[in-house]
Amino acid sequence: MKYAFTNGIILDGTKEMEPVYGKTVLTDGDRIVDIVTDEAPFADCEIIDLHGAYLLPGLIDLHVHLALSGKPPKPKKNSKPVNYEKLYKLLTGNALIRMAVKRLVASYARTEVMSGVTTIRTVGGVMDFDAQVRDLIMEGKLIGPRIIASNTGISVPGGHFAGSIATAVSSPEEAAALVRKISGTKPDLIKLMITGGVMDSDEEGMPGALKMSPEIVKAACDEAHRLGYVVAAHVESSEGVKVALENGVDTIEHGAKLSDEIIQLFKERKAVDICTLSPAIPYAEFTLEESHASLAAKKNGRVVLDGIIDCAKACIENNIPVGLGSDVSCPFVVHYNFWRELCYFNRYIGRSTQETLYRATLGNAAIAGIDKETGSIEVGKCADMIVVNENPLDDLSSLRNITMVIARGNLIRKPKHRNINGIDEILDRYMH
Secondary structure (H helix, E strand, O other), X not given: OEEEEEOOEEOOOXXXXXXXXXXXXXXXXXXXXXXXXXXXXOOOOEEEEOOOOEEEEOEEEEEEOOOOOOXXXXXXXXXXXXXXXXXXXXXXXXXXXXXXXXXXXXXXXXXXXXXXXXXXXXXXXXOOHHHHHHHHHHOOOOOOOEEEOOOOEEEOOOOOOEOOXXXXXXXXXXXXXXXXXXXXXXXXXXXEEOEOOHHHOOOOOOOOOEOOOHHHHHHHHHHHHHOOOOEEEEEOOHHHHHHHHHOOOOEEEEOOOOOHHHHHHHHHHOOEEEEOOOXXXXXXXXXXXXXXXXXXXXXXHXXXXXXXXXXXXXXXXXXXXXXXXXXXXXXXXXXXXXXXXXHHHHHHHOOOHHHHHHHHHHHHHHHHOOOOOOOOOOOOOEOOEEEEOOOOOOOHHHHHOEEEEEEOOEEEOOOOOOOOOOHHHHHHOOOO
């Protein structure tokens, strides 16, 4: 289809974006073919009158786990933590259940695009379902965002999500072999679980304990780089960040407090920080009655949140690239709320709405290596756009209400998704 998006206000996603009035965006298939004045003739186009709404690039979420919903478990007396390894075995135990899980993954991908996220980067999932859904979306057989997929991650025995969305290895040789095996599932990147986190901390006040040895990190990174992949790593301690950067990791997911030495390592490696505030805030900020977490988890959540904030601020101050990711799948972090991550970044990291929106669009596209393809409204780029009624430069929470999505040129006029009861009411209390 050819469309003319007219009578709107354009925010193009570039670093210095300002509202642009009186311009019409012309698309043909999946491409933006021209940007002309509203008075220009639009031959052979279906005219889409935006009635003064804002047209901006689709959002890009760089840290997503596509297989889980983010719905927190119901509180039960004497309840035990979720056994993710046991749950994973159940979900992959036979062909019929695997088919159902794949359909669930596809449904969450659909929710992402319906909420205005036109590109996601997945960093640990069930088998190779992320890549399978990615391909079906690109073939036009499913509705969803562009997916940059890691498929299953790499962990160590007792490590973060070992035995579920990550496979455990015990030696450098096993790590290299697993990278080669994952490569056969056609991923776009490799994901390592280098430290623990809030959900699996062994000790109060000590989340992010180093789990993966430097030798295993190096072996995985060397093999991944040899095969042409970048490496992302779950890291939630200063020691973990140092080990990751010294041994070849390209993107630090989450982060921790940085020393001058670690900042220098970031620069030498040309590495990137992916800031993920959404999963830490419920642990750190919610009351225990709201989060249903333990007191130890709340204290650990505070440590992790402070580390993520410190890492992002230090990287920005030192001109190290910082991207935004939601970490969908953690409790209270759901597939339709990436807009909240932008609001948190604006508040906790103290960056302007303009800079935050840039980082969530063209900035994230550059980190993912797809900025020539998407991330901004420019002639020749893919038609990945969203429409909102209010100016997000005035209030980023306007991104909560997407009135139209254009994903690779496909127009979704009234995007809808199903919300999980009770989550947004609690999250809304902590937005300001």
